[in-house]
Amino acid sequence: MSAIVGLSACGTATGSSLDAGKPVKGGTLRAGVTGGNAADTIDAHIPVNSGDIARTVNLYNCLLSRTDDYKIQPELAESFEPNGDATVWTATIREGAKFSDGRDITPDDVVFSFERINDPDDPKAAAASFTMLDKVVATGKRTVEFRLSEPNGLLNDSVSEYTTGIVPSDYDPKNPVCSGPFKLKSHDPGQSTVMERNDYYWRKDGGFLDEAAILNFNDSDALINALLSSQVDAIAQIPLALVEVIGADERMNILNSKTGMWLPFTMRVDRPPFDDVKVRQAFRLVVDRDQMIEQVLSGFGTVGNDMF
Numbered sequence: 001m002s003a004i005v006g007l008s009a010c011g012t013a014t015g016s017s018l019d020a021g022k023p024v025k026g027g028t029l030r031a032g033v034t035g036g037n038a039a040d041t042i043d044a045h046i047p048v049n050s051g052d053i054a055r056t057v058n059l060y061n062c063l064l065s066r067t068d069d070y071k072i073q074p075e076l077a078e079s080f081e082p083n084g085d086a087t088v089w090t091a092t093i094r095e096g097a098k099f100s101d102g103r104d105i106t107p108d109d110v111v112f113s114f115e116r117i118n119d120p121d122d123p124k125a126a127a128a129s130f131t132m133l134d135k136v137v138a139t140g141k142r143t144v145e146f147r148l149s150e151p152n153g154l155l156n157d158s159v160s161e162y163t164t165g166i167v168p169s170d171y172d173p174k175n176p177v178c179s180g181p182f183k184l185k186s187h188d189p190g191q192s193t194v195m196e197r198n199d200y201y202w203r204k205d206g207g208f209l210d211e212a213a214i215l216n217f218n219d220s221d222a223l224i225n226a227l228l229s230s231q232v233d234a235i236a237q238i239p240l241a242l243v244e245v246i247g248a249d250e251r252m253n254i255l256n257s258k259t260g261m262w263l264p265f266t267m268r269v270d271r272p273p274f275d276d277v278k279v280r281q282a283f284r285l286v287v288d289r290d291q292m293i294e295q296v297l298s299g300f301g302t303v304g305n306d307m308f
Helices: 050-059 107-117 155-159 220-228 240-247 277-286 289-296
Strands: 002-008 028-034 064-066 072-074 077-082 088-093 133-138 143-148 182-188 192-197 211-217 234-236 252-258
Touching: 028 050, 028 220, 050 182, 050 192, 050 211, 072 077, 077 155, 088 107, 088 155, 107 133, 107 143, 143 155, 211 220, 220 234, 220 240, 240 252
Parallel strands: 028 211, 028 234
Antiparallel strands: 002 234, 002 252, 064 072, 077 088, 088 143, 133 143, 182 192, 192 211
């Protein structure tokens, strides 16, 4: 399935769009999202709604991340390699990687981050992916071992998820020190979050913006009106039925971003009639999937694999 993001292009006095050209350092990007509330968080490890996720990926980095075509790549780790039977994975922290307060990111910080995620008394969002994680141990100045209770050849997949951000060992989720491209300036749950450039960020080929603001709106109508009236520069998750309408505005650019998102039919297989495999198979076979993509998703999607 594809995710849709609306971008407001710079315009001339007559409203025609300009070529964005090469990036220039400075300025503020205002992005609009829906779904915010008083429970909005800046905690690295418990994002729930779209705004939470936007804050997480901008304030924190993980050991690994994904390229635009969804391949695993190094982020705060220069490498992440298994031993012969995939019972121990070794992470080597990127040399010179620092937090937003200038401190080096150390193996102890990595150990703390994963112990916090896997806290049995307060498990975080990613904990379900690390049930086999027996212990995380600092083994050198830049190395950390992930020791498993059973082999796992796909641990790098779990470590690359945005819910595994690295935080300092004295982490305060209400006043966070950050490992990502931005650091927190202000956070008003359900209203707005302002982030400013992290000058200690390890990646030197980015960091153009001075600030990035995430603004919350109650519903899609308010979100789209904010874009059309230039209250925001970009919005996420345009209602698919409105993509063509918004794209017809010459001030706008539509980014159709293919993602790993998938939409399932979920059933209580312990209750009738869904405890009968033939009933479940019937539901799978009765659906005209191409028709659903056209009617439900306005054509913005692809037929998925039954086995995700």
